[in-house]
Amino acid sequence: MLPNFAYVRPSTLVDAVKELAKPGAAAHAGGTDLIGCLRDGVFDTKSVVSLTALKELHGVSATPDGGLRIGALTTLAEIARHPEIAKLYPALAQGAASAASPQLRNQGTLGGNICQRPRCWYFRGDFDCARKNGEFCYAENGENRYHAIFGGETCHIVHPSDTAPALVALEAVATVAGPNGKRKVPLGKFFVLPAVDHKRENVLAKGEILTEVVLPKAPEGARGGYRKMRVRGVWDFALAGLAYSVVVKGGKVERARLVLSGVAPIPWRVAEAEKVLTGKALDAATVKAAVEAAVAGAKPLAENAYKIDLVRAVVEEVLTAIPK
Amino acid sequence: MVELYWLQGAVPETTKPSPEMPPWKETAVVGKRVPRVDGYDRVSGSAVYPRDILLPDMLHAAILRCPHAHAKVKKIDVSAAEKMPGVRAILTAQSPGADIPWFPRRDKPSTSIFDQHLRCEGDEVAAVAADTLLQAQDALKAIKVQYEELPFVLSVEEALKEGAPVLHEGGNRVAPPAVYERGDLKKGLSEADAVVERTYTTACEIHVPMEVHGSVAKWDGNRLTVWDSTQGVFAVHETVAEALKIPMANVRVIGHYMGGGFGSKLECGKYTIIAALLAKVTARPVKLFLTREETFTMTGNRPPNKMSVRLGAKKDGTLTAIEFLSTGTGGAYPASATTSFMATDLYLCPNVKSSDENVFTNAGRARPFRAPGFPQCAWALEQAMDELAARLGMDPVELRLKNIPKTSQRRGNQPYTSTGLADCLREGAKAFGWNEARARKKPDGPVKKGFGVAASLWGYAGGPPSTVIVKLFSDGSVNLNMGAADIGTGTKTFMSMIVSEELGVPLEKIQIEHADTGTTQYTAPSGGSKTVPSDGPAARAAAWEVKKKLLALAAEEMKLPVEELMLSGAEIVSTKDSTKKLAVKAVKGLERQQVLVGVGTRGPNPEGKIVTPFAVHFAEVEVDERTGEVRVTRLVAAQDSGRPMNRLTYDCQVFGGLVMGIGLARTEERVLDRQTGKMVNANWHDYKIPTALDVPVDQKVVAVDPGDTECNATGAKGIGEPATIATAAAIANAVADAVGVRVVDSPITPIRMSQLFRERQKKG
Amino acid sequence: MDDHPCKHGDGCTCHSGVSRRGFLGSITTAAAGIAASGTLTAAPAPPPEKAQPDEPVKLQLSVNGRTHKVLVEPRWTLLYVLRDQLGLTGTKPGCERGECGACTVLIDGVARYSCLTLALEAKGKEVTTIEGLMKGEELGATQRAFVEEDGYQCGYCTPGQVMAAEGLLRVNPRPSMEEIRHGMSGNLCRCGAYVHIFKSVEKAAVLSASEKR
DSSP states (O other): OOOOOEEEEOSSHHHHHHHHTSTTEEEESSOHHHHHHHHHTSSOOSEEEEOTTOGGGOOEEEOTTSOEEEETTOBHHHHHTOHHHHHHOHHHHHHHHHSSOHHHHHHOBHHHHHHOOOOOHHHHTTOOOTTTTOSSOTTTTSOOTTSOSSSOTTOOOOOOOSSHHHHHHTTOEEEEEETTEEEEEEGGGTBOOTTTOTTOSBSOOTTOEEEEEEEOOOOTTEEEEEEEEOSSSSSOOOSEEEEEEEEEETTEEEEEEEEEESSSSSOEEOHHHHHHHTTSOOOHHHHHHHHHHHHTTOOOOTTOTHHHHHHHHHHHHHHHHSOO | OOOOSSOOSOOOOSSOOOOOOOOOOSOSSTTSOOOOTTHHHHHHSOOOOGGGOOOTTOEEEEEEEOOSSSEEEEEEEOHHHHTSTTEEEEEETTSTTOOOEESTTSSOOOEETTOSEEOSTTOEEEEEEESSHHHHHHHHHHOEEEEEEOOOOOSHHHHHSTTOOOSSTTOSBSSSOEEEEESOHHHHHHHOSEEEEEEEEEOOBOOOOSSOOEEEEEEETTEEEEEEOOSOHHHHHHHHHHHHTOOGGGEEEEOSOOOOOTTTTSSOOHHHHHHHHHHHHHTSOEEEEOOHHHHHHHSOOBOOEEEEEEEEEOTTOOEEEEEEEEEEEEESSOOOOOOOGGGGTSSOOSOEEEEEEEEEOSSOOOOOOSSTTHHHHHHHHHHHHHHHHHHHTOOHHHHHHTTOOSEETTTTTEEBSOOOHHHHHHHHHHHHTHHHHHHSOOOSSSEEEEEEEEEEEOSOOOOSOBEEEEEEETTSOEEEEEOOOOOSSOHHHHHHHHHHHHHOOOGGGEEEEESBTTTSOOBOOSOTTOIIIIIHHHHHHHHHHHHHHHHHHHHHHHTSOGGGEEEETTEEEESSOTTOEEEGGGOHHHHHHSEEEEEEEOOOOOTTOBOOOEEEEEEEEEEETTTOOEEEEEEEEEEEOBSOSOHHHHHHHHHHHHHHHHIIIIIOOOOBOTTTOOBSOOSTTTSOOOOTTSSOSOEEEEEOOOOOSSSOTTOBOOOTTTTTTTHHHHHHHHHHHHHSOOOOBSOOOHHHHHHHHHHHHHHO | OOBOOOTTOTTOOOBSSSOGGGHHHHHHHHHHHHHHHOOTTTSOOOOOEEEOTTOOEEEEEEETTEEEEEEEOTTOBHHHIIIIITOOTTSOOSOSSSSSOTTEEEETTEEEEGGGSBGGGGTTSEEEOGGGGOBTTBOOHHHHHHHHTTOOSSOSSHHHHHHHHHHHHHHOSSOOHHHHHHHTTTOOOTTOOHHHHHHHHHHHHHHHHHHHO
């Protein structure tokens, strides 16, 4: 049931920022998440600001220092089949390929995938929950099998993105354009925990647009990927998943980035596990220690302790498969 | 008779049964692989589904529904909504003519269309008709309703507690528990060398056909035409006439195409009545289709069940005792939630006890869902059989073969007209490679393979009434007139094939008129696998009668005795001298009359015998012991549904049944919020039905045809439900084979498996 | 660019100088100007396209090779316009929330859900629906394949399945079975005819190839 809204499609970033700064404006990239939210009445919108005419938000190009710049309007399908991304940043390619369905990937964009609203069924449903205007989080004592085991507190959503964990693992930096010009935000600092603000998922301020993501040069010899577990074979969000980028040199882990999906309100980097790995050989003992470090501090709700097991399983599976 | 669908007990035949027709032997058309006769319409976009209907001056309607699990309407204010742009009419309980009892066809209609006592989320509160659908939906938001929220119950246990909120006068029990007994259960258990006992549950499943439920209603004076997405135009016809208190002759219901039902569209919905009421007050056609979200709460479900099973057997596998105790809830209004039938009839066993208990809860009402009760029963019974086999050290196929009945023990020990259960087990096992698979050595890796089997029967195989008319035109082409809907099962195609078989007319020369109460004849709704065995024989009888009339005319003109003549393609030929022939087009009597009409009716089922389809399913799965991920990698379905009518659509239906079974086994589950009683997953993201990546490419159908010449004139017993009953249980058994963990609660998600692995680890 | 005060009140995005009814038409020429000049920054920025709630605006929509001039509201989806405004009811609504694929159409040759596409977003793009695969009264190759292999049951999801198959085959004319399964994984079939759908897509690849020869 789409409510009434005005529609604006600016052709310059300056105009787009101006339109988005107005009260009740919402950004439309691929539209796949926005239209669902509007249909479900998740938030009120006076105007839909379509970004699709902003040419500078499209496309993938090399950066001078050997990295890659991906425009926020690049579709997930374009990312999933981009040969350079598949070769140098497999975690991102696999993340994009594992999201949603083929048609949604043809339409949904990287920017939209990063900025999509949570899929919590209370948030999306006819419940006045804390993330909307309500008093409390229904998941706390409700149907919480899909909810967070890390970082929950006042709201127990999990971040729905399959590309964001990869981008955090790859140490990507987002460019954000807003009323005050452009700023750079590392993806690792882009997302906001409920403890900070349970009404938003990221640092974008009113009127700000995520315009591009810049990936630094891929470290030599890095092994990476994204492993996602879900109920259905496709068209499903992660019960838990792991985006990783690991460099093994001379039999030892030189650098490890492990970021979990589906278990926390933000892409959940398990820095303790990374620490455990760094400088060590990837033997069974190290893997076991990393597995334990990855789940340390988990606070499951009544129905989602299984996610701890899934995290253990996926960390073990991934690390064991990396050539020593 | 099993308690099924809306058809209960004996029904009168429409007219007297047609003359004996000998069973078919070799067939020329029937049983072949024939693409659908309406394939063009379905792939070109030219098929007009009810949802597609656009009439001049048509309004669009939407329903305001209760947002609470249990409430009463205290006050309703439509004044703001009435002033919204495009709004033409608003209906509430207070509107003149809207106080209609529901269901009109039930003995005790205790509620009404806009009942002020709202017993579940989604109950109807008001309706709006507007120029556009969006305007109607906007207006819904402007209707102000004051509710008195009431305490609610969601489970059988809560509903039966003392002091529990009561949904209907007389308490929360729909009826006293239905108990069935034969022999002496205690004795049977004491005689057993092995006894297994366990409690199983199945989650509530929602039908969610691709086309949502809805109708278009148009009045011409006091005559009403309804286009409905339905499995049975005649069921809708009766209910609409009764609800609106107008003669059936003033109501015409058309349902040419429909986008799936699976049992949820066997009956008339409130939406149809509401559309008719809105059309009446606005004097304009009204289109009312539900939203996808509404179909999750308000168009039925497969009720959740809890089943405790106890089996006893001798060392050699002979069953001595079966106990099957089932509870369930059909939701807020009367609906069946029974499961026990198959447990009392599938295997030979002298000592049996079953009971079915059904209570009201504040949740969406159940409707028959593809083989109602049977897949749940199989989930419990067939897993228990598997456990029993393990306990006895017997092969699961062997254990089942040991206990094959020749009679229906539940139905007065009457013999089956045919039983292919043993053949399904044997031939299915062969096609699956069962013995080789079970004898394999398990690999070391974390991903384990497993193999499972489950057997089933279905408790219904059609019957009267059904009337079909076949008309032969003077040029030898044919009109086939039947009341049945083609719900995706290929009804139009197989009915044409039957006519073609008898009359030798090619399919492209058969015109079809169907599913229209104004122009076709009564038949029960297409459900319960009844269309082939009920309407097929009527079609054959109609064609048979046309043939008889044609041969009689030809005999006169050829001056030959009619017994000597046969119809062969477009010619009438003497069986004694093949040079004596007459083209159908050249029959003068036909030319004079221009049309020969044959009326075929479905005769009664054979007296003293039971017609029953059987099926055995085999599954191969892979289970990741680390993550609990389960993949179904291979399925074989051995089906005894008698003679296949169209092998192409027969296979397609079986594949569909298997996929639905995967849904029960692996992904589907209604989730009600314990805090509010509201459904949290009323959409296709959170309520997960199988996708292309959840089903194996490797699916095989073995058609076991026992050559049943007694069941009816087609030799077919129906395939729709038997195609889905055993699947989920076979998958669960395969999972148990793979990792040694028995999953008693559906669905088998990584969530469930992780929890079970954790429990196993705890136990050591 | 300044917003000018108007009667629409707070949050209104009316733009000065261009009448609401006319702006979409004028944008077409402006957009062409950008393309010709080569870079975005070099050209004078065209004003944003705007449409008010409940106020239909003109849209030129290209569907199956034919141009339609329609008045649309901002909240109208492409699915709604195709069906309720243009009468192209081959494209089916299943969920209207991107969860089933029944409404799949091709937009510039790429399979997308028309229920999640605002009609205004289809401006300047070529939309292909199930009706557009027909060759006059004859079925197209992909459609024929679905009939021959019985790739459906109730047929309601079928137009979406056929369009998804068409989209897949345009990118990958000879897909493997695995590629077919993945390519068709954005379309639900509640009847569960997937095995026959897979076969239909295999057959469609063959038929399409022989048609091109």
